[in-house]
Amino acid sequence: MSEQVQEGQAAPDFTLPATGGNQVTLSQYQGKKVVLYFYSKDNTSGCTDEAREFRDMYEAITAAGAVILGVSKDSLETHEKFSAKHELPFLLLSDTDRVVCQLYGVFKEKNMYGKKVMGIERSTFIINEQGKITRVFRKVKVAGHAQAVLAALK
Template sequence: MPNQAAPDFTLPSTGNKTFQLQAIRGKHLVIYFYPKDSTPGCTTEGADFTQHYADFQAAGCDVVGISRDSLKSHENFKHKMGFPFELLSDPDETVCELFGVMKLKNMYGKQVRGIERSTFVIDKEGAIRQEWRGVKVPGHVETVLSFVKTL
């Protein structure tokens, strides 16, 4: 996917907003897909993006998180954690499918469909410049920030 145009999409967002990818042209964007609100890895990942949010902003980059959770769940998670960025709800997996992040995963010995933790950097012109799939949380946000600073 790198160096391809990011697929345009519209999703409901926390803060009673609607997010449209096309509308943020002119700014870099990090989209991180995560499995589930209020789970340990997702909480840590969100907290890491929060810790470095001012650095992303200084680099001309915004951040959004996407999962299949409901807006109500997102609002609670965002409020509880104090995230400065919006969370987008994709319950029908439409955008997850566009970015190819739905995978079969093993959970307690059973195969379940879920989001593979993935991050995409989209540049000011709307092209995917970098992607990380199967993300391990420790150190990941710092790696993403280092890349964003090269744009």
Template sequence: MSVQEGDPAPAFSMPASAGREVSTAKLKGRPYILYFYPKADTSGCTKEACAFQEALTQFVKIGIEVIGVSPDPLPRIEKFALKYNLVFPLASDQSTEVAQAYGVWVEKSMYGRKYMGIERSTFLIDGAGKIARVWRKVKVEGHAKDVMAAARAL
């Protein structure tokens, strides 16, 4: 099952970096970006996180919160956030419940081996709690800029 533009954003509550907790309840009435990445401190995920960090002031200026989500345990996420000075919340979805609710926990294949993992995806959720935009199978280059353009158009 995967969510589409116009659908209500699936509810979540997850522990996040810097002792925070992110949840749909706390974000109620505010637009936000939820981006799913496969693994903290890997090259693609680091590039993506740093691009969102660089654009963070602009997102904040237009009233949009950025939240990164991975299945990594919190200690690994904390280390990643500190190493790259990532100040926006990075949430731990170890149970993969949230990833499954958003349809991004998928079968992948590497060197002929099949396994379950996160499909790099981003969701822009509007102030009414509806999914305004979906990006699946994200290519990291220029992605934060694309998301910013869509966020500005909200």
């Protein structure tokens, strides 16, 4: 388990495959703000609601100078279907070996129906134009989250 990344720290750089046949390296976005959100699984109710909220706030968030990147351990194939089904205008990144999840300290022991399981804790990181983390949201509650992210970008 890695240390938790903190506000004010440089965002750990990474490269992951993304929807649309893209390869994304975080540092390629220097000069822009990045909303990097981690979620557990495509096509589950909470993660679908979260993706839709970001979709619905997409124009406002991009107008604030930010790029949205969603990360889970789902395969690219699953991401492509999920993205198409919900008309997501942002890239979804596939972290099947959970390296990036561990870099950001979001792969944790969770309690699911009374059982302890390892999984992704819903978390969002706002990264500024210089690649520094300016805001960390952990244990995110979906309702209103995209709105809170937009407020933090301003």
